[in-house]
Amino acid sequence: xxxxxxxxxxxxxxxxxxxxxxxxxxxxxxxxxxxxxxxxxxxxxxxxxxxxxxxxxxxxxxxxxxxxxxxxxxxxxxxxxxxxxxxxxxxxxxxxxxxxxxxxxxxxxxxxxxxxxxxxxxxxxxxxxxxxxxxxxxxxxxxxxxxxxxxxxxxxxxxxxxxxxxxxxxxxxxxxxxxxxxxxxxxxxxxxxxxxxxxxxxxxxxxxxxxxxxxxxxxxxxxxxxxxxxxxxxxxxxxxxxxxxxxxxxxxxxxxxxxxxxxxxxxxxxxxxxxxxxxxxxxxxxxxxxx
Numbered sequence: 001x002x003x004x005x006x007x008x009x010x011x012x013x014x015x016x017x018x019x020x021x022x023x024x025x026x027x028x029x030x031x032x033x034x035x036x037x038x039x040x041x042x043x044x045x046x047x048x049x050x051x052x053x054x055x056x057x058x059x060x061x062x063x064x065x066x067x068x069x070x071x072x073x074x075x076x077x078x079x080x081x082x083x084x085x086x087x088x089x090x091x092x093x094x095x096x097x098x099x100x101x102x103x104x105x106x107x108x109x110x111x112x113x114x115x116x117x118x119x120x121x122x123x124x125x126x127x128x129x130x131x132x133x134x135x136x137x138x139x140x141x142x143x144x145x146x147x148x149x150x151x152x153x154x155x156x157x158x159x160x161x162x163x164x165x166x167x168x169x170x171x172x173x174x175x176x177x178x179x180x181x182x183x184x185x186x187x188x189x190x191x192x193x194x195x196x197x198x199x200x201x202x203x204x205x206x207x208x209x210x211x212x213x214x215x216x217x218x219x220x221x222x223x224x225x226x227x228x229x230x231x232x233x234x235x236x237x238x239x240x241x242x243x244x245x246x247x248x249x250x251x252x253x254x255x256x257x258x259x260x261x262x263x264x265x266x267x268x269x270x271x272x273x274x275x276x277x278x279x280x281x282x283x284x285x286x287x288x289x290x291x
Contacts, residue, residue: 022079025079026076026079026080029072029075029076029079030072030076033068033072033075034069034072036068037064037065037068037069037071037072038065040064040068041061041062041064041065041068042061044057044060044061044064045057045058045060045061045062048060048061054122054123054124058123058138058139059116059139062140107159108141108142108143108157108158108159109141109142109158111157111158111159111161111162112139112140112141112142112143112158114158114162115139115144115158115161115162116139120166120168121136121166121168121171122136122139123136123137123138123139124136124170125168125169125170125171126168126169126170127146127166127167127168127169128166128167128169129146129156129160129161129164129165129166129167130164130165132146132148132154132156133148133149133169134146134147134148134149134152134154135147137153141158142157142158143155143156143157143158144156144158144161169234170234170235172234173233173234174207174231174232174233174234175231175232175234175237176210176229176230176231176232177229177230177231177232177237177240177241177244178227178228178229179227179228179229179230179241179244179245179248180217180225180226180227180228181196181225181226181227181228181248181259182220182222182223182224182225182226182259182260183223183224183226183252183257183258183259183260184223184224184257184258184259184260185223185224186258187224187257187258189216189224189226192214192226192257193214195251195252195255195257196212196214196226196228196248197212197213197214199244199247199248199251200212200228200230200244202247203230203240203243203244203247205232205233205236205239205240205243206230206231206232206240206244207230207231207232207233209231210231211231212228212229212230212231213229214226214227214228214229215227215229221262222260222261222262223259223260228244228248230244
């Protein structure tokens with residue numbers, strides 16, 4: 001009997017009814033089970049995101065996906081006649097070792113649970129953490145992912161979030177825009193006040209209630225300092241800011257209102273001689289002197 005005949009014989013012995021059924025079950029588990037688990041987790045995530053919050057939908061969807069993937073893996077190992085008891089024991093020992101070695105990760109997981117419970121922000125909110133401002137893409141067990149306003153990806157550990165001051169810029173439907181403005185000392189503040197309020201009322205994106213207002217904040221080094229405040233829908237913040245700054249500059253130029261820039265005046269007193277100014281050449285020779 002040649003080698004080819006032995007191979008055919010061994011193949012026939014292996015392809016018994018039981019083995020064929022096992023192979024069919026393995027194919028069913030891998031190529032049908034995993035897509036089904038993925039589809040269920042995706043549907044749950046979409047459903048909970050609409051009914052509750054995107055954050056809750058994302059978390060529950062991931063839990064269902066990983067649990068389903070674990071069940072498929074265990075089922076495949078059973079079909080392949082693996083003994084699960086020794087594997088589970090080894091996994092427990094390995095898990096303890098990993099737990100001791102990854103205390104930072106454990107701290108991030110606990111911090112993530114606090115974030116999920118407290119809900120200081122949700123997916124799609126725009127938040128500021130330290131010097132970073134961006135839109136929340138996901139809230140995971142170890143970290144949150146942000147997309148900054150200039151389209152950069154930032155990952156921040158959950159422990160850092162819990163320990164830091166977090167500002168949610170889109171939590172409420174409306175917010176206030178504060179524009180600091182400086183005008184020359186010669187200008188009439190009552191007139192400036194009326195002009196700014198007219199500009200706010202003319203802008204369709206500025207809310208009538210709460211009403212816009214102008215506050216005098218102090219005497220600056222070279223200007224009278226004002227604070228112009230308007231209320232608007234949160235999503236219109238950047239648009240209104242740009243529009244108002246442009247319209248203020250145009251209106252002030254049109255009416256001849258001076259927006260001063262920092263400058264320094266040197267004054268020696270009314271009874272003293274003027275400061276002499278000398279023009280000196282590169283060789284040190286005095287060319288001219290002005291009093």
